Amino acid sequence: MRKYTFLFLLFIIVSVSTLAQVENNLYELKSAYLNIQNGNYKEAYPYFKEMQRIYPKEPSYNYYLGRCLLFLDKDSLQSIKYLRLASTKEVSEEVYYYLGLAYIKNYQFEKAIKNLQWFNKRATKKQLKELDVQNYLSFAENGLYLTKYIKMPKVYSKELRTKSDFYKNYRFDDFKGNFVDRDDYLKLKKDSLVENSIIYIPQLIEKGEMLYFSGLNETRGDFDIFRITRLSDSTWSEQENLGDIINTPFDEDYPYLHSDGSTLYFASKGHYSMGGYDLYSSTWSWDTQEWSEPENLDFPINSPFNDILFVASPNKKTAFFASDRETSQNKVMVYKLKLNNSEPYIETENHEDLLGYSKLNVNIESEKSERKKQANIESKTYQHSLVKIKNKETFLHKSEYDSLLNTAINYQLKADSLKWVIDEKRTVFGNVTKEQERAKLTNIIIELERETYALQKKADQCYEKVREIEQANLASQKLIYEDVRKVDDVKTNEKTEKLNIYFEPIQDSLVKSKLSMSSQVTEGIISPLSIGLRIEIPSVYNSNKPIPLNETLPVGILYMIQLGAFSTEKAPSIFKGLTPLTCIKKEGSNILRYLAGNFLLLKEAEKSLNTVKSKGFKDAYIVAFENGKIIPVKNAVKIESKEAATPVIANKDNQQKNQQDKDLSIIYILKSQISQRDSLLIGDIKKKLHENEGLYIEDIENALLILIKSFSNYKDAFARKKELESIVKKEIEIHAYFAENQIPLEQAIKITE
Numbered sequence: 001m002r003k004y005t006f007l008f009l010l011f012i013i014v015s016v017s018t019l020a021q022v023e024n025n026l027y028e029l030k031s032a033y034l035n036i037q038n039g040n041y042k043e044a045y046p047y048f049k050e051m052q053r054i055y056p057k058e059p060s061y062n063y064y065l066g067r068c069l070l071f072l073d074k075d076s077l078q079s080i081k082y083l084r085l086a087s088t089k090e091v092s093e094e095v096y097y098y099l100g101l102a103y104i105k106n107y108q109f110e111k112a113i114k115n116l117q118w119f120n121k122r123a124t125k126k127q128l129k130e131l132d133v134q135n136y137l138s139f140a141e142n143g144l145y146l147t148k149y150i151k152m153p154k155v156y157s158k159e160l161r162t163k164s165d166f167y168k169n170y171r172f173d174d175f176k177g178n179f180v181d182r183d184d185y186l187k188l189k190k191d192s193l194v195e196n197s198i199i200y201i202p203q204l205i206e207k208g209e210m211l212y213f214s215g216l217n218e219t220r221g222d223f224d225i226f227r228i229t230r231l232s233d234s235t236w237s238e239q240e241n242l243g244d245i246i247n248t249p250f251d252e253d254y255p256y257l258h259s260d261g262s263t264l265y266f267a268s269k270g271h272y273s274m275g276g277y278d279l280y281s282s283t284w285s286w287d288t289q290e291w292s293e294p295e296n297l298d299f300p301i302n303s304p305f306n307d308i309l310f311v312a313s314p315n316k317k318t319a320f321f322a323s324d325r326e327t328s329q330n331k332v333m334v335y336k337l338k339l340n341n342s343e344p345y346i347e348t349e350n351h352e353d354l355l356g357y358s359k360l361n362v363n364i365e366s367e368k369s370e371r372k373k374q375a376n377i378e379s380k381t382y383q384h385s386l387v388k389i390k391n392k393e394t395f396l397h398k399s400e401y402d403s404l405l406n407t408a409i410n411y412q413l414k415a416d417s418l419k420w421v422i423d424e425k426r427t428v429f430g431n432v433t434k435e436q437e438r439a440k441l442t443n444i445i446i447e448l449e450r451e452t453y454a455l456q457k458k459a460d461q462c463y464e465k466v467r468e469i470e471q472a473n474l475a476s477q478k479l480i481y482e483d484v485r486k487v488d489d490v491k492t493n494e495k496t497e498k499l500n501i502y503f504e505p506i507q508d509s510l511v512k513s514k515l516s517m518s519s520q521v522t523e524g525i526i527s528p529l530s531i532g533l534r535i536e537i538p539s540v541y542n543s544n545k546p547i548p549l550n551e552t553l554p555v556g557i558l559y560m561i562q563l564g565a566f567s568t569e570k571a572p573s574i575f576k577g578l579t580p581l582t583c584i585k586k587e588g589s590n591i592l593r594y595l596a597g598n599f600l601l602l603k604e605a606e607k608s609l610n611t612v613k614s615k616g617f618k619d620a621y622i623v624a625f626e627n628g629k630i631i632p633v634k635n636a637v638k639i640e641s642k643e644a645a646t647p648v649i650a651n652k653d654n655q656q657k658n659q660q661d662k663d664l665s666i667i668y669i670l671k672s673q674i675s676q677r678d679s680l681l682i683g684d685i686k687k688k689l690h691e692n693e694g695l696y697i698e699d700i701e702n703a704l705l706i707l708i709k710s711f712s713n714y715k716d717a718f719a720r721k722k723e724l725e726s727i728v729k730k731e732i733e734i735h736a737y738f739a740e741n742q743i744p745l746e747q748a749i750k751i752t753e
Contacts, residue, residue, distance in 0.1 A: 026751050030664050032064075033739055041068045051747075052082070059089030060741040067098050074305075074326060076105040090742055093122045097131055100140065104275050104304045107354040109144035116140060134532075134604065136275075139304065143274035147299045147354055149345040154338035154364040156318070163324075166332050167198055170320040172313040176203040176259075182213045186228075186236070198309065200256050207232050212255040212264070215239065223251040225266055244610050245291045246282060249603070253277065254309040258316075260406050264291065265310040270607075272296055275304030279321060283407055293614045300357045301337075308332070312339060325358060335360050404469075408462030415455035422448050443538045533561070533597035533608045536579045541572035547581045547594070553628035557636050559605040560595040560625070563617045567591060576615050595623060602637055664739055666748050668717035670708040670724065672732040673700075682706075684727050688720070710737075714749050 032047035045068040052061040066082030073079065079102045087095045096119035103112035116137045123133060161169060167179040182188065182199035199213045209230040217224040224247040226239040241247065248270025254277070255266040262284040267277040271294050279302055280294035296302060297310065305325040312319040319339050322332040337360075348354055422445055429441045541547050560582070563575060567590055575581060578596040585592050596612065599605040605622045612620045624636035674681060682704075686695060689708065696707040708724070711717035714734070721732045736748030 025747075026666070029738060029743075029751070033664065033741075036064055036067060039071075041071045044068055045072060055744045055747065058742075058744050059086045059091045060743055062086040063091045063095050063098075063741075066095075066102070070098055070102050070105070074105075074328075076102045080106060092741065093119060094127070094131070097123070097127075097133065097136075100136060104136065104140050104143060106351075107143070107147065107304070107358060108351055109140045109147070109274075112140035113137065113144070129601070135607075139273060139275040142272045143299075143304060146272075146274055146296060146302065147348055149347055150299050150357065151343045151345055152357060153301065153343070153360070154340065155360050155362050156336040156338060156364055157362060158333050158335045158360060160327065160331055161322070161334050163330050163332050166322050166334050167309055169334050170309075170311050172318065174314050176314075177201055178203075198254065205230055210257070211236075212242075212257050214253040214255065217241070217247070220249055222249060223253055225252045225255045242291065244613070246294065248610055249606050251277075256309065256311050258312055259314045260316075262286075262406060263312070265312065266294075267306075267308045267310075268294070270610075274299070274302060276306040276324075277308050278302040279307050279310045281310075283410065285407070286404065299354075300360055303358055338364060404462050404466050408459050408466060411455050411459035411462065415452050415459060418448055418452040418455065422452065447537060531598050531600070532604065533599075533612070534579050535577040537577040539572040539575070539577055540579055541581060547572055547583050549583045550585060551582055553625055555627050557600065557640050558625045559597075559599040559602055559633075559636065560623050561597050561605060561609055561612050561620050562623050563594045563596055563612070563620055565591050565593045570594060578612070578615070602633070602640065665712070666736060666738050666743070666752050667710040667712060668714055668748070669710055669735050669737060670706075670717060670721055670732050671735055672706045672724070672728055672730065674704050674706065674728055674730075676702050676704060678704075678728075681727055685724060688723050688727070693720070713752050714745075715753070 028047055032044045035041070035044035036048070044064070048061055048064040048068055052058070052065045055061055062082040063086035066079045066086060069079040069082065070076065080099065083095055083099045083102060087099060096115045100112045100116035100119065103109070103115060116133060120128070120133050120137065123131070128134070159169065170179065177200055179198050179200050182197040185199060185201060197213070199211055201211065202209065207230055210227045211230075212225060212227045214223050215226045216222075225242045227242060228239050229237040231237055246252065246264070246266070248268060250268065250270035250273075252266055252268045252270070255264060257264050264282045264284070265279065266282075267279055269277055271278070271280060273296075279297040281297060282291045282294045284291055301307065301310070301321065303323060303325045305323060307321060307323045307325070310319060310321040316339055319337050320334060321337070322334045324332050326333050348357070425441060425445050425448065429438060429445070432438050432441060563578070569592060572581070575594065575596065580596070580598060582595050583592055584595065597605065597608055599608070602622070602624075609620060609622060622633055624631050624633045626636060626639065682695070682697065685706070685708075689695060693711075694709045696709065698705040698707075706728075708720065711720070714736075717734050721734055725732050734745060736743050736745045738748075
């Protein structure tokens with residue numbers, strides 16, 4: 001009797017233990033799924049790693065493991081391995097989106113574009129908005145452009161540092177100032193949303209001194225760059241936003257104003273980034289009292305990861321910056337570079353080269369050794385002996401002469417680089433025989449010559465003002481003038497070296513930002529090519545294809561960017577390749593309103609507006625239409641928001657599907673395929689189904705795919721399978737799903753039975 005009692009108790013213990021294990025397995029599956037949906041990849045990773053080990057060919061587990069690795073591991077090759085395997089099987093279409101992201105991080109931009117475009121065609125409007133697909137397409141296209149021709153910098157050192165205080169290693173011999181915590185220095189309340197509150201404080205702070213820092217744009221919710229000014233009573237002014245030339249609808253951060261008083265370095269996720277933060281520079285104009293269009297500091301200084309806080313030495317010979325491209329979450333690598341504008345551009349040939357260049361390995365002697373070699377060409381420091389002509393109170397502590405000279409040299413270097421590009425294009429032109437290609441090259445050369453002329457004109461204007469200041473000091477400062485001439489001679493000699501090289505192509509801000517086409521259109525209303533904004537040179541519009549006048553606009557909300565209103569008709573060439581264009585003229589009026597782009601979302605139009613302004617259309621603004629009639633933008637936004645918030649439920653089947661999406665449970669589905677000629681069997685199949693079982697049919701190449709949904713346990717699914725096999729006379733498969741993702745049948749049975 002005791003023996004049987006013992007066996008019975010043992011059975012009870014084992015049963016309870018088994019039930020607990022089953023519940024725990026289902027709990028782990030749900031937890032891992034919810035973690036990955038919420039972006040908690042570190043927590044989700046162990047489960048999906050173990051499941052992929054047990055079921056190595058299961059698509060869903062390869063898909064989820066690939067997603068985890070994409071956000072946890074800097075080596076994106078492992079992520080690509082698992083995502084590619086999953087993409088060949090039945091998994092969510094989002095696998096192509098994550099493959100695109102993985103290829104961006106691995107510098108395979110062409111493959112990234114293909115996968116993102118594939119997903120873009122198949123994604124829902126909600127997916128496109130939530131996953132920001134168009135922005136990542138821009139990253140990939142910008143990366144492809146920025147890595148074609150590169151300057152490989154000389155690297156003095158690279159050191160791994162913690163992200164909290166990495167900037168403390170930024171040290172130059174003549175660096176006068178420090179980076180400190182902004183909130184502590186200005187005695188502000190700490191903002192938990194702000195990742196960085198670094199601010200540069202000069203050693204001496206005078207009246208009119210300006211401090212630059214990043215802060216929250218309370219209107220849009222992103223981070224912008226602001227500045228404050230030292231007042232006469234030693235207090236600080238109210239913060240001032242730097243405006244839409246510097247700031248975008250995306251985050252801007254890590255600003256640093258160079259000691260020349262005119263060059264601003266900063267990090268941005270907007271403009272024409274290749275992903276994460278990219279580094280940019282902008283120059284203050286004393287004439288127009290505004291910032292120049294920001295210039296990307298290019299690959300390999302920039303990467304698809306976060307590249308932050310670029311600080312050039314006072315003489316602009318060396319620079320520091322930091323990046324997380326090779327580090328873990330709380331670390332950054334601090335690089336010290338030699339700055340040399342005379343380095344030639346080289347053409348990258350393959351993916352392996354890009355990976356090698358991106359690592360920025362140390363490739364130069366110590367800075368002290370380098371100084372000895374360059375001692376004979378070092379220019380004298382003459383900043384403090386010049387007449388200080390100050391413009392208003394913008395930079396009272398800096399010399400206008402230094403700013404003008406710096407701006408002139410920058411313009412001159414760009415113009416010289418473009419001249420080399422023109423020579424290269426003319427050489428290619430001489431070897432081309434096809435008329436179409438020759439015409440295309442001709443247009444490119446003409447555009448390059450126009451750009452070169454404009455840059456040279458700006459450089460000459462700056463040089464002219466520099467010479468005016470020099471003439472004012474010539475009698476007492478003759479040696480200074482001779483030093484400037486020597487600097488120009490050195491620059492001129494540098495240009496003549498190495499004729500067999502590639503120089504930088506035109507950096508058209510609109511080409512770089514790649515205002516990508518959106519697929520968020522109602523089929524049959526607007527062709528896919530007309531959505532968004534792009535650049536086509538030569539223009540697609542001409543005498544045979546004029547800019548459309550009063551064309552019929554689609555039903556619904558549409559945004560455009562108005563370029564200007566004119567009393568006479570304008571040639572397409574003045575709009576610099578902007579496409580698509582349209583013109584509106586009211587009856588009885590002589591005013592012609594020219595507009596560019598078509599956008600279904602205000603967010604997409606705002607992304608394009610800043611770039612359109614950079615092409616010279618400073619007064620451009622967004623216009624909204626509803627069913628072809630102009631309405632206030634704020635009204636359009638309300639309608640747009642209302643439409644986005646309204647759930648689309650087509651029928652009862654969709655309601656059931658939405659409910660299943662929310663219900664994190666395991667279900668079983670029957671799947672089979674019959675020929676079109678056996679379609680009469682469908683009626684017999686319906687008779688066998690119970691009330692809560694649904695039949696779904698899909699046409700596939702002279703066959704019908706039959707799905708029967710859904711069963712909560714394997715036994716019911718298996719029983720129905722046997723009944724239906726007697727009708728279709730062929731095997732019916734059973735598949736297990738969790739949250740619309742297929743999982744191994746073996747695992748599902750263990751959990752549910």
